[in-house]
Amino acid sequence: MENFSGKTAVISGATRGIGGAITHNFLEAGARVIGLYAGNTEAAALFMEEHSRFAPQLELVQCDVASESQVASLFAMIEEKYESIAILVNNAGIRRDAVLALMTTSQWQQVIDTNLTGTYLMAKQAVLLMMKNKYGRIINITSPVAHMGFPGQANYAASKAGQIALTKTLAKEVAKKKITVNCVSPGFIATDFINTLDQELLLEYKKMVPMKRFGTAQEVADAVLFLASSRATYITGTVLDVNGGL
Numbered sequence: 001m002e003n004f005s006g007k008t009a010v011i012s013g014a015t016r017g018i019g020g021a022i023t024h025n026f027l028e029a030g031a032r033v034i035g036l037y038a039g040n041t042e043a044a045a046l047f048m049e050e051h052s053r054f055a056p057q058l059e060l061v062q063c064d065v066a067s068e069s070q071v072a073s074l075f076a077m078i079e080e081k082y083e084s085i086a087i088l089v090n091n092a093g094i095r096r097d098a099v100l101a102l103m104t105t106s107q108w109q110q111v112i113d114t115n116l117t118g119t120y121l122m123a124k125q126a127v128l129l130m131m132k133n134k135y136g137r138i139i140n141i142t143s144p145v146a147h148m149g150f151p152g153q154a155n156y157a158a159s160k161a162g163q164i165a166l167t168k169t170l171a172k173e174v175a176k177k178k179i180t181v182n183c184v185s186p187g188f189i190a191t192d193f194i195n196t197l198d199q200e201l202l203l204e205y206k207k208m209v210p211m212k213r214f215g216t217a218q219e220v221a222d223a224v225l226f227l228a229s230s231r232a233t234y235i236t237g238t239v240l241d242v243n244g245g246l
C-alpha cells in the first residue's frame with residue numbers, strides 16, 4: 001500500500017458507511033484525515049473510539065457541507081492549522097425518495113443542497129488551497145443512477161449527474177495545476193443508506209446485479225485510495241464504476 005504520510009485528506013461523511021471505510025483506508029496508509037460528519041455524534045464518537053490508535057492523525061469536525069458559512073469556517077481552520085490539503089473526498093450524501101409527481105420542494109432541495117451544492121462548496125475551497133501547492137486529488141462519490149435514472153430518485157439522480165458534470169468541468173480547469181478530479185460510482189453498497197429499504201426490494205435489487213451480491217464499503221474505499229495514489233497521475237475527469245457489473 002502506498003504511504004500517504006505527510007498528506008492531509010478531507011473526507012465528508014467520514015464516520016459511517018462508505019466514508020468510514022475511506023477514512024480507515026487513508027489512516028492506515030498514513031495520511032492525516034479531517035473527517036466530517038453532519039449530526040450523528042454517536043457514530044462519530046464510536047468511530048473515534050474504534051480508531052483511537054490513529055488519534056494523532058484523525059480530526060473529526062461537525063460540518064454541514066451544504067452550508068457555505070460552515071464550509072468556509074472549516075477551510076479557514078484547515079489553512080491556519082495545516083496550510084493546505086492534498087486530497088478531498090466528497091462522499092457525504094443523502095436521499096429523500098419520492099416519485100416526482102409527489103416530491104416536495106423540500107425533498108428536492110435538501111438532496112441538491114447536500115449532494116451537489118456541498119460538492120461545489122467543498123471543491124471550490126479545496127482547489128483554492130491545492131492550487132498553491134500545484135498538487136491535489138479530488139474524488140467525488142456519485143452513483144449509477146446519474147445515467148440510469150431510478151424511480152423515486154429524480155432529486156438524487158439529478159444531484160449525482162450534476163456531480164459528474166462538475167467533475168469533468170473542474171478536471172479541465174485545474175489539470176495544468178496537477179490537480180486531478182474524478183468520480184467513484186458505487187453500485188448497491190450495504191450501508192445504512194440502503195439497509196433501511198424494504199427487504200423484498202433489496203432482494204430484487206440484488207438480482208439486478210450481475211455479481212448477485214451487494215458491494216462492501218471497503219471495495220469502494222479501495223477504488224478511492226487508488227485514484228488518490230501516485231498510480232493514478234494521468235487519470236482525470238473520469239468515473240470509476242464499482243458496481244459488480246450493473
Ligand code: NDP
Pocket residue numbers: 012013014015016017018019036037038039040041043063064065066090091092093094114118141142143144185186187188189190191192193194
Ligand atoms: P450513509 O447514509 O451510510 O452515510 C452518509 C454520510 O454522509 C454520513 O456520515 C452523514 O453524516 C454524512 N452526511 C449526510 N449529510 C451531510 C451533510 N449535509 N454534511 C456533512 N455530512 C453529511 O451513506 P453511504 O455511506 O452509503 O453513502 C456515501 C456516499 O455514497 C453518498 O454520497 C451516497 O450517495 C453514495 N452512494 C451510496 C450507495 C449505496 O448503495 N450505499 C450507492 C451509490 C452511491 P452523519 O453520520 O452525521 O449523519
